[in-house]
Amino acid sequence: MYDKYLVTGATGFLGRAVVEELARRDAQVRALVLPDDPYAHLLPEKVRSIAGDVCDKDALASFFADADSRTCVIHCAGIVSVASRPGPKLYQVNVGGTWRILRQCIAHNVGKMIYVSSVHAIPEKPKGCLITEDCKFSPGLVDGDYAKSKATATDLVLDAAAQRLNASIIFPSGIIGPGDVQGGSFTSMAKSFLAGRLPFAVRGGYDFVDVRDVAQGLLACCERGLPGKGYILSGHYATIGRMLQMVGAAANRRYRPICLPLGLARLAAPSYERRSLRAGKPLFFTPYSVSVLGSNGQFSHAAASACFAYEPRPMEETLQDMAAWLLR
Template sequence: MKKLYVITGADGHLGNTVIRRLLERGERVRGLILPGRRPMFPDRAEYVFGDITQPASLLPLFSDTDGADIILIHTAGLISIADKVTEDLWRVNVEGTENLLALALGYRVRKFVYVSSVHAIPEQPLRVLSETHSFSADKVQGAYAKTKAMATKKVLEYVKKGLNAVIVQPSGILGPYDVSGNHLVQMVTDYVENRLPACVKGGYDFVDVRDVAEGTIAAAEKGKTGDCYILSNRHYEIKEVFNIIRSIAGGRKLPVLPVWMAKLALPLMEFIARRRKKRPLYTKYSLYTLTSNDKFSHAKASEELGYRPRDLYETIRDTLLWLRRKQAPAC
């Protein structure tokens, strides 16, 4: 049976990486990007200009399929390290997801893969966190986590209505091919450009975008209806990340600030970020995240999807190589 892969957020970090992998396999791909954006693979993939908050603009995603089964991978969304849920964040991450779910059910897509987040998993200190089917905005911290929890809950509601959907939940995504402003890639860039005066004590589970892309595609092929799959790696201290960068690209050793001191410095860091016209790397919520429980188990994804995350050294090495190529002047 012929397949058509429809990817929302087609120019996002994960979305464009998923498309790269599918094109390498010779699959037919149709990407959704916002009006005014430039397609990344115009000669190899189809593109639709639309907005997930405007259902009428999404209809071309489901037309002219030539009888192919549609596999919809929903990566589009807003990422935020703020505390409060804004109207835009809710409209895109929750209402936009429900718009796609309704259309997918109506058009009887073969498979719907929702890219959620480990942040949507209810927090439980000191425990290894594995997959759950219980999601609530009240059980997680931070605006992004709350919207992803609610959107994940809606996906499961549509499964009960008959939609063949699965959910993947990546941890902190890092890696090459980012053109959308990934916070972690920004952190690497800022260090290389000597813009970071210090790092903060703490860490998180960082995973390669290419491994998440592979896991997402595997979920489309092998994932069980209504199931969730954590796509994580392991915990890395922030200072470990910078030590890896130093071992590859050089640079100075950064002093490590305790979290309490970083919290006191937040107003200054936010002021500096505004002057540079950049988002602040550290906020109240991002500092909270660096000290939260990130003991995620990807055992289920490894067993059922063949998911195998790589070591972070390879991720950072390839990210630095990609950044250098991106910044190199055209001949």
């Protein structure tokens, strides 16, 4: 283990899982937390919080104070969006924030840097082909603003690694599981489903992974991940209908939404997104999310399994725990 861990995005879904696991291991943790973050109180008591964000040069100077070769930096901070027009802040945080973190890591000669990218940064292969992390990263090779921002940031990290920064990258697939207090796309969908307020879903599917497995894999990568190397942390492929069926079985719910064909979902998504934005509702049904559910969702975690024994738990276990958490 390292003497101390600096974690950005520590109150996010994955960031908090990472920080909680580090606290269980009695590690010294420093968390970068947005000013007035409503979830800051959920962090373990032993974690030291620094107010600021990844776009604030002065805040990062305080965050990196006394960082050295025995420091591991875990960069979880980022904006995840399925919106058609996410706005300029997406790039300011996902790309500009990552660049600032890298500059600090290089200046302080930190021992290790882990960047949390996304499988969306990886160019899609034709259906039937297994997707791996051995590829070129460029915004021109992926679709959607979120994917483009993560591909751009990933390329920045690889450039820094080429300059001898000991940086590794993880590429989680769709992160799900208990504890998502901020309500990501599938969490919001599952919550609506359990409340009987989800009239329809989409027939497509994707690869989803338990947040706890990603946190464990990330920390294993801190110790054994190779410099300049990326690792897909995927879980299991499932259709949305099958996932809701498992959530329903865990919660003893018989209600089932109508599953729309992808073609019909593509036609309905723009209008649904506009209505959701006007009503201030969570976005989980948008043109981008429908496109993802119709894409190739077959990802290989063989590299992570070989390097640091990564192995995701069964999806049934994840969804049972998630349903129990949502109904608590």
